[in-house]
Amino acid sequence: MKPNLKTLSAGALVLAALNDVQAQYTPPPPPAPFQGFINEALRARDPYANQWDIGGEFRGRYQANEGYAIQGKAGSVDFRDHGVTVNNEYYLMRFKAHLGYTDKWWSAYIEPQSSLEKSDLRAAYANVPAVAGTTKFVGDGPEADNIDLHQAYITLGNHKEFPLSLKAGRQELSYGDERLIGAFGWNNIGRSFDAAKVRWQTEWFAADFFSGWPVVPQDLKFDDSNTRDTLSGVYVTSAKVPKTIVEGYFLARNSQRGAINDFPSPQFPQPTARDIYTVGGRLKSKPGELGNFDYTVEGAYQFGDYAATATTGRLRQDAFMFTALGGYTFADLWASPRLGAEFDYGSGDNNSKDGVHGTFDNLFPTNHKFYGSMDLISLQNI
Numbered sequence: 001m002k003p004n005l006k007t008l009s010a011g012a013l014v015l016a017a018l019n020d021v022q023a024q025y026t027p028p029p030p031p032a033p034f035q036g037f038i039n040e041a042l043r044a045r046d047p048y049a050n051q052w053d054i055g056g057e058f059r060g061r062y063q064a065n066e067g068y069a070i071q072g073k074a075g076s077v078d079f080r081d082h083g084v085t086v087n088n089e090y091y092l093m094r095f096k097a098h099l100g101y102t103d104k105w106w107s108a109y110i111e112p113q114s115s116l117e118k119s120d121l122r123a124a125y126a127n128v129p130a131v132a133g134t135t136k137f138v139g140d141g142p143e144a145d146n147i148d149l150h151q152a153y154i155t156l157g158n159h160k161e162f163p164l165s166l167k168a169g170r171q172e173l174s175y176g177d178e179r180l181i182g183a184f185g186w187n188n189i190g191r192s193f194d195a196a197k198v199r200w201q202t203e204w205f206a207a208d209f210f211s212g213w214p215v216v217p218q219d220l221k222f223d224d225s226n227t228r229d230t231l232s233g234v235y236v237t238s239a240k241v242p243k244t245i246v247e248g249y250f251l252a253r254n255s256q257r258g259a260i261n262d263f264p265s266p267q268f269p270q271p272t273a274r275d276i277y278t279v280g281g282r283l284k285s286k287p288g289e290l291g292n293f294d295y296t297v298e299g300a301y302q303f304g305d306y307a308a309t310a311t312t313g314r315l316r317q318d319a320f321m322f323t324a325l326g327g328y329t330f331a332d333l334w335a336s337p338r339l340g341a342e343f344d345y346g347s348g349d350n351n352s353k354d355g356v357h358g359t360f361d362n363l364f365p366t367n368h369k370f371y372g373s374m375d376l377i378s379l380q381n382i
Contacts, residue, residue, distance in 0.1 A: 053100035053109070061092040061188075068374065072123025072136060078376065090120035092143055092188045096150065105158050111151040115188045115217075117144035124219060125265050131310055133261035137219075142267050143188035145217045150192055159201045168196045170215065173364075175208075175235050176247060176282050176298065179323065179379055182366030186373070189217045189267065191364060194225040205238040214364060217267035228259035229271055231364065233278075243289040247282040249300075253363055260310050273307040276317050276361050295326040306357040315357035321346045321379050344370070348381030 035043065036055035043049045065088045070076040075084035098111040120141030127136040140146075149170060157165025172183040172192050184191040195212020211232035213225035233251035240246075255271040262270060280300025285293070299322045305314040327340030349358035362379040371377050 051102050053098065053102070056095070056097040058096075059092075059094045062089075063092065064089045065374075070121050071126035071142070072128070072138065073121065078374070085121065088121045090141065091118045092116070094188050098151075105156065107155045109151060109153055109155075111149070112147065113145070113150035113189075114147050115143060115145040117141040117188065120144075124267050125269070129309075131261050133264065135265050137265035137267075139219050144219045145189050145223065145267065146220060148217070148223045150190065157199075159199075163200055163202055165199045165201070166196070167199070170194050171197070173197075173210065173212070173231075175249070177296065177370075178366035179298065179370065180249075180251065180278065180280075180300070180363045180365055181231075182364065184364075184366045186366065186368045191215070193231065195231075204240055205236055207234060207236045209234050216263050216270070218263065218265070219267065224263075226259055226262050226270060228256040228262050230254045239286070243286050245282075245284045245286055247284075249278070249280055249282075251278040251363065252276070253278075253361065257307075257310075272310060273314065274305065274317070274361070276302055276304040276306060278302050278361075278363070280321075292329045292331055293326065294329070296323070298323045300360075302360060306361070308357070315355055317361075318356050319347045319349075319358050319360040319380075321360045321362070323379075344379060344382060346378070346380040346382045 034040070035053075038054045039049075039052070042052065042054070067079050067081070067086050068088060069078045070085060070088050073084055075082050076086055078086075080086070093116040095114040095116075096111060098109065100109040101107060117140045120143070122141050124137040124139050124142045124144070125134065127134055151170050151172060153167055153169030153171045155165060155167045159165060170192050172190070173181050173195065174183045175181045178184075182191070192215045193212035194215060195210055197208055197210035197212075200207045200209070211230065213227050213230060215223050215225045217223055231251070231253050233249060235249040235251075236247065238246045253271075253274060253276045255274045257273040260270045260272050278300050280298065282296070282298040284296045287294075300320065302317050302319045304317040306317045307314045322345045323343065325340060325342035327338050329336055329338040346360040346362065347358050348360075349356070360380045365379065367375065367378045371379075
């Protein structure tokens with residue numbers, strides 16, 4: 001049986017209709033990041049609400065440490081029981097709320113925070129050895145700060161129309177993998193700075209020029225910054241190299257002799273006198289551009305001077321660090337497991353009599369995610 005003209009015409013119409021349907025199909029857009037329950041509700045009602053950012057966070061944690069030295073308790077030593085308590089169980093809770101507003105050429109952001117702690121046996125400031133002008137504070141613990149201001153800053157600029165912007169006020173600083181400068185988010189209080197930052201951004205690179213003072217937590221008092229401990233630097237990032245993110249930095253930490261006792265009972269130990277300058281760089285593979293493989297390499301050298309205690313003279317700083325890690329992600333398997341290896345080296349010093357301090361100062365890091373929460377090691381002397 002031969003197809004007639006009507007049969008051919010009908011078939012052509014069907015094929016044309018199928019092609020038209022395929023041509024009109026548009027795949028759905030990727031899901032947008034969740035903006036928070038309050039923001040999602042406001043923006044669904046009013047598109048102008050996109051300028052506002054309203055939200056908060058609650059985090060709770062129970063922690064049990066066994067055989068763990070308890071700071072502030074004499075005779076309490078890691079892994080050794082001398083009749084002194086070395087077991088510590090406590091609860092941590094952190095509440096955050098934030099309010100932000102963004103206009104075309106400026107924005108503002110404020111974030112109060114409450115860090116609560118219960119049943120912690122640690123002293124807030126162990127003060128061992130004793131530092132003149134300070135006292136050991138025994139309160140709720142070193143991660144308690146009942147109510148304070150974690151961030152409050154303004155920004156000026158619009159990178160779509162002008163390459164420079166300014167961010168000034170209390171803010172978090174975070175660069176690279178946070179091995180040298182991080183927000184320390186694992187801690188119940190975290191870390192912020194009273195700082196000013198100028199950002200220069202082009203299609204070739206982005207450079208941050210910043211200077212500020214670390215905020216020192218003080219339970220039941222308004223947190224202030226240690227103006228005798230200054231962190232400054234420039235951090236440059238470029239994504240123009242194929243498959244690689246390239247970063248370079250120069251950091252300066254200048255701590256005066258009185259920085260160590262600028263607060264009578266700080267939550268965290270304060271620094272001895274030092275003028276340490278860090279120059280370094282970092283290479284990191286762009287996500288997904290090496291297939292399932294990834295790598296990161298970073299190295300830095302330090303020079304300047306350092307005082308070991310509140311009263312001793314300064315030694316010449318001569319130290320360095322190097323890290324290298326790589327991995328492979330089994331993307332086709334459930335949960336996408338990753339197999340990786342990492343090597344870390346931080347120089348140390350066992351002889352202060354030669355006039356040289358060889359221990360690398362890893363500045364203001366987020367150490368826990370690399371070296372464990374017990375803080376037995378960090379990026380120095382390893």
